Amino acid sequence: xxxxxxxxxxxxxxxxxxxxxxxxxxxxxxxxxxxxxxRATCHPRAEELQGHRWATFTREEICAxxxxxxxxxxxxxxxxxxxxxxxxxxxxxxxxxxxxxxQHDQIVLLKAGAMEVVLVRMCRAFDAATRTVLFEGKxxxxxxxxxxxxxxxxxxxxxxxxxxxxxxxxxxxLGLLSALLLVNAGRPWLQDRPRVARLQGHLxxxxxxxxxxxxxEGLLARLPSPGQLRALCSQHLEQVQAFRRLHPGVVSASFPxxxxxxxxxxxxxxxxxxx
Ligand SMILES: O=C(O)[C@H]1CC[C@H](C(=O)N2CC[C@](c3ccc(C(F)(C(F)(F)F)C(F)(F)F)cc3)(S(=O)(=O)c3ccc(F)cc3)C2)CC1
Numbered sequence: 001x002x003x004x005x006x007x008x009x010x011x012x013x014x015x016x017x018x019x020x021x022x023x024x025x026x027x028x029x030x031x032x033x034x035x036x037x038x039r040a041t042c043h044p045r046a047e048e049l050q051g052h053r054w055a056t057f058t059r060e061e062i063c064a065x066x067x068x069x070x071x072x073x074x075x076x077x078x079x080x081x082x083x084x085x086x087x088x089x090x091x092x093x094x095x096x097x098x099x100x101x102x103q104h105d106q107i108v109l110l111k112a113g114a115m116e117v118v119l120v121r122m123c124r125a126f127d128a129a130t131r132t133v134l135f136e137g138k139x140x141x142x143x144x145x146x147x148x149x150x151x152x153x154x155x156x157x158x159x160x161x162x163x164x165x166x167x168x169x170x171x172x173x174l175g176l177l178s179a180l181l182l183v184n185a186g187r188p189w190l191q192d193r194p195r196v197a198r199l200q201g202h203l204x205x206x207x208x209x210x211x212x213x214x215x216x217e218g219l220l221a222r223l224p225s226p227g228q229l230r231a232l233c234s235q236h237l238e239q240v241q242a243f244r245r246l247h248p249g250v251v252s253a254s255f256p257x258x259x260x261x262x263x264x265x266x267x268x269x270x271x272x273x274x275x
Contacts, residue, residue, distance in 0.1 A: 001257045001258040001261050002089070002107050002110060002111070002258065002261060002262070003103065003107065005086065005089045005258070006089065006093065006099075006103060006106050006107065006110075026202075027202070027205050027206040027209045028206075028209070030096065030202055030203065030206040031172060031175075031176065031206045031207075031209075031210050033094075033095075033096055034095065034096075034172075034175045034176055034179050034203070034206070035171060035172045035175045036094075037091050037094035037095060037175065038091060038171060038172075038174060038175030038178060038179075039171060039175075040090075040091075040094065041087045041088070041090045041091040041094070042087070042121060042124060042171075043084075043087060044124075044125065044134070046124075046171055049124060049125065054127070054134060054137075054138060054139045055138045055139065056130065056132060056138060056139045056140075057138045057139070057140055057144060061138075062140075062141075062143065062144050065140075065144045065145075065146075065147065066143070066144065066146045066147055067147070068147045069147070070147050070148065070149050070243070070246070070247065071247050071250045071254075072147075073145070073147040073148050074148060074243055074247075074250070074255075075250070075254050075255065077145070077148065078255045078256060078259045079256060079259075080135075080136075081115075081118060081259065082255075082256040082258050082259045084118045084121065085114045085115070085118060085258060085259075085262065086258065088110070088114045088117045088118060088121075088178075088182075089110060089114065091117070091178065091179075091182075092106070092109070092110060092114075092182050095179055095182070095183070097183075097199040097202070098182070098183065098199070101192070101195060101196065101199070102191055102192060104191050105190050105191055105192055105195075105196060108187055108188075108189045108190055108191075109182050109183065109184065109187055109190075109196070110182065111262055112184070112187040112188075113181045113182040113184060113187070114182070114262065115233050115236065115262070115263075116181045116229045116232075116233060117178045117181050117182060119157065119160055119161075119229065119232060119233075120164060120174065120177060120178060120181065120224075120229075121174065121178065122157070122160075122161045122164075123160075123161045123164035123165040123169070123174075124174065126161040126162070126164075126165045127139055127165075128162060128165045128166060131158060131162060133158070133161060142154045142155060142158050148239075148243075149242075149243070149246075150239040150242070150243075152235065153232075153235050153236060153239045156231075156232050156235055157232065160224060160228070160229075160232060163224060164224065167219060167222055167223070169219070170214075172210055173207075173210070173211075173216070173219065176203060176206060176207040176210060177207070177223065179203050180200065180203050180204065180207060181229070183196060183199050183200045183203055184196070184200060185197035185200050208220075236263070237263060240263050240264055241264075244264065251264050252264075252266075
C-alpha cells in the first residue's frame with residue numbers, strides 16, 4: 001500500500017512554486033517549502049483551528065463511546081489514524097528531496113516515522129485548558145477512549161499532546177519538526193544512509209536558522225526526546241498486538257490495509273523471500 005501511495009504517478013505532487021521570495025537564502029527557501037507542504041497536508045487547517053470554538057461531547061455521547069464494543073472503537077480509531085498517516089505520506093512526497101530517495105528508503109523512513117508525525121501533529125487540535133483533543137468533530141478527553149482497553153497508551157498520548165501544546169509551536173516549527181522526524185538517517189534498514197543524512201542536514205540547518213531568527217532556540221531542549229516518541233510508538237505496537245490476541249481476525253478482516261502494513265504485518269503477509 002505504501003509503495004503504491006509513493007508512486008509519483010499516483011498522487012499529484014505539486015512542485016512548490018516559491019513566489020515573491022527574492023531575498024531568501026536556500027535554508028529559508030527550504031523552510032518556506034516545508035511550511036507549505038505542512039499546511040497543505042494538515043487537518044484541520046490552521047485557519048479552521050483559529051476562530052473555531054469546538055464543542056465538547058455531552059455526557060450521553062461520552063457514555064455512548066464508552067459502551068462501544070472494543071473492536072468497534074479500535075476500528076474507528078484505526079481508520080482515523082490511517083487517514084492521518086495518508087496525509088503524512090502526502091507531506092513526505094512534497095518534501096524537497098524525499099521522492100529522490102530510493103523507494104526502499106522512502107518506505108523505511110515512513111514506516112519508522114509516520115506515526116511519530118501523527119502524534120506530533122495531534123497537538124494542533126489539542127486544548128490544553130480542558131485536556132481534550134478534537135475527535136470526530138468535538139473535543140474529547142481520555143475517558144472517551146475507555147473501550148479501547150489501553151488506558152496507559154491513551155494517557156501517554158494525551159501527555160505528549162499536553163507537553164507539545166505547552167510549547168506553543170508555530171506551523172513552521174511543527175512542519176520542520178515533522179520533516180526531521182521523517183528524514184532521519186538513524187533509522188534502521190536504510191540503504192543509502194549518507195544520502196538521507198545530507199537531506200536531514202539541510203532540514204536541520206533550516207530548523208536551527210528559523211529558531212535563531214525567531215529567538216526560539218530554547219525550544220530544542222524542550223521538544224519530546226526521540227526516546228519518548230519511540231517509547232510511545234512501541235507502546236502502540238504492543239497494544240495493537242494485545243488487541244489482536246483478544247480479537248483474532250478483526251485486524252486482518254476490518255482494519256485499513258495501510259494500518260495493517262505499518263503496524264500489524266503478520267508473517268503470512270511478508271513475501272516469502274524475506275521471511
Ligand atoms: O492529519 C492531521 O493533520 C491530524 C493529525 C493528528 C490526528 C490525530 O490526532 N489522531 C488521528 C487519530 C487519533 C488516534 C491516535 C492513536 C490511536 C491509537 F494509538 C489508539 F487508539 F490506540 F490510541 C491506535 F493507533 F492504536 F489506534 C488511534 C487514533 S484519534 O484522534 O482517533 C485519538 C485516539 C486516541 C487518543 F487517545 C487520542 C486521539 C489521533 C488528527 C489529524
